[in-house]
Amino acid sequence: MITSKYTIRERNEAIILQKIIDENIVSRANLATITNLNKASVSAITKKLMEEELIKEVGIGNASSQGGRKPVLLTFNRRSSLVLALDIGTNYVEGVLSFIDGTFIETIKKRKIDINEQTVITHIREIISELSEYTPETRHGVVGMTVAIHGIVVNNEIVYTPNYPLDHIKLFDELSNSFDFPIFLENEANLAALGEYTFSSKFNSLVSISIHGGIGAGIVENGLLRNGKHGKAGEIGHSILFPGGKQCPCGNEGCLERYASHRALYDQIEDTLNVHNINSDRIKEYYDENNQQVKEILLENANYLSIGINNLSSLYDPEIVVINSSVYQKIPELIDYLNKNLVSRFTRDVIVMNSPLQSSATLLGAVTKSAQNFLNIQNLKFID
Ligand SMILES: [Zn+2]
Numbered sequence: 001m002i003t004s005k006y007t008i009r010e011r012n013e014a015i016i017l018q019k020i021i022d023e024n025i026v027s028r029a030n031l032a033t034i035t036n037l038n039k040a041s042v043s044a045i046t047k048k049l050m051e052e053e054l055i056k057e058v059g060i061g062n063a064s065s066q067g068g069r070k071p072v073l074l075t076f077n078r079r080s081s082l083v084l085a086l087d088i089g090t091n092y093v094e095g096v097l098s099f100i101d102g103t104f105i106e107t108i109k110k111r112k113i114d115i116n117e118q119t120v121i122t123h124i125r126e127i128i129s130e131l132s133e134y135t136p137e138t139r140h141g142v143v144g145m146t147v148a149i150h151g152i153v154v155n156n157e158i159v160y161t162p163n164y165p166l167d168h169i170k171l172f173d174e175l176s177n178s179f180d181f182p183i184f185l186e187n188e189a190n191l192a193a194l195g196e197y198t199f200s201s202k203f204n205s206l207v208s209i210s211i212h213g214g215i216g217a218g219i220v221e222n223g224l225l226r227n228g229k230h231g232k233a234g235e236i237g238h239s240i241l242f243p244g245g246k247q248c249p250c251g252n253e254g255c256l257e258r259y260a261s262h263r264a265l266y267d268q269i270e271d272t273l274n275v276h277n278i279n280s281d282r283i284k285e286y287y288d289e290n291n292q293q294v295k296e297i298l299l300e301n302a303n304y305l306s307i308g309i310n311n312l313s314s315l316y317d318p319e320i321v322v323i324n325s326s327v328y329q330k331i332p333e334l335i336d337y338l339n340k341n342l343v344s345r346f347t348r349d350v351i352v353m354n355s356p357l358q359s360s361a362t363l364l365g366a367v368t369k370s371a372q373n374f375l376n377i378q379n380l381k382f383i384d
Contacts, residue, residue: 027071053139081140085366095127106134144370154231191365193218200356203319211325223379260304280326306341324355
C-alpha cells in the first residue's frame with residue numbers, strides 16, 4: 001500500500017472540514033479535541049481552508065472556564081462553490097444551479113419534450129447555458145455536475161433505460177469532453193435516497209422508496225450508496241410477491257410493482273369505478289368523500305407495499321424508510337397503516353415516513369454527489 005504525507009494531510013483536511021460542517025460553528029481548540037489532531041495541525045489545516053475560502057471566521061466565543069483568550073469561531077463557507085444538478089425524465093429535463101450546501105439559485109424545467117439519443121445532449125447543453133446566466137461570483141465556480149437517469153447506471157455508464165432510449169449513447173464521455181468540471185451519472189431513485197440522507201435525515205442508514213409507474217429504492221449507509229455489482233441493488237419493484245402472478249415486462253411473474261405501484265393502483269381504481277385518467281389528486285378526493293371501494297383498494301395496495309418494505313428491511317436493516325409518492329404524500333394515513341403493518345420482531349423498529357424533500361429529493365441527491373466529491377467527504381450532512 002502506498003501512503004504519503006500528502007494523502008494523510010488531504011485526509012486530515014477532509015476530517016477537519018467535515019467537523020466544521022457537522023458542528024456548524026466551532027473553535028480551533030474544540031476541533032483539536034474532537035478530531036484528536038494536535039493544535040499545530042489544526043491551525044495549519046484551518047489556515048489552508050481559510051485561504052481556499054472553504055471556511056470563514058464568524059466571531060468570538062466565550063473563554064474557557066480556566067480563563068485565557070476568547071477563541072475565534074469558524075464556520076463552513078456555504079457560498080464558496082457551485083454545483084449543477086440535472087434530472088432527465090421521460091419527457092422533461094430539470095436543471096438546478098445550486099450552492100454547494102444545496103441552496104438552489106435557479107431552477108429550469110423543460111416539459112413535454114422528446115428525450116432520445118439525438119435530443120438529450122442538446123437539451124442538457126441548453127439548460128446548462130440558461131442556468132449559467134445566473135452564476136454568481138464564487139471562489140471555486142462550478143465544481144461538479146450530476147445527472148439523474150431513470151434507469152440502471154453503473155460507474156457513470158447507462159446500462160438500461162426501459163422508459164427512454166438512452167442506453168446506447170456515451171453520455172458521460174460526451175459531457176466530460178464538453179465541460180471542465182467532474183461529471184457523474186446516477187440512477188434517479190439512488191439520488192433521491194442520497195438527497196434524503198444528506199438534507200433531511202439525521203440517521204446513518206436509510207432506504208428511500210420511490211413509487212410512480214414502477215417502484216425503485218435507494219439504499220444509503222454512512223453516505224455511501226449501495227449500488228450492487230450491476231447497479232441493480234434496490235430494484236425491489238421486481239422482487240416477487242406472488243409466484244406465478246401477473247406478468248412483468250422484466251421477465252418475472254408476480255413482481256411487487258405489478259401490485260403496489262401507482263400504475264397498479266390507478267388501473268385498479270379505473271377498472272373498479274369504470275372511470276379514466278385517475279391521478280393522486282382524484283384519489284385524494286375519493287378518499288375525502290369516504291369512497292369505500294377506493295379505500296379498500298388503497299389499503300390493499302399499501303398492504304402489498306408493506307410486504308415489500310418488510311422484505312427490504314430484513315435485508316438491509318435501515319433506521320428509516322422514506323416513501324416518495326404523491327399518493328402517500330396526500331394521504332398520510334397510509335403511512336400510519338404501513339407502520340402498523342410492520343410488526344415482526346425484525347422490522348418493528350424501522351420507522352416509515354413520507355419524504356420530507358418530495359420532488360426535490362433527486363436534485364438534492366445530485367447536489368450531494370458532486371459536493372461529496374469536491375469536499376472529499378463521503379458522510380456529508382447538511383441539516384439545519
Ligand atoms: Zn418485474
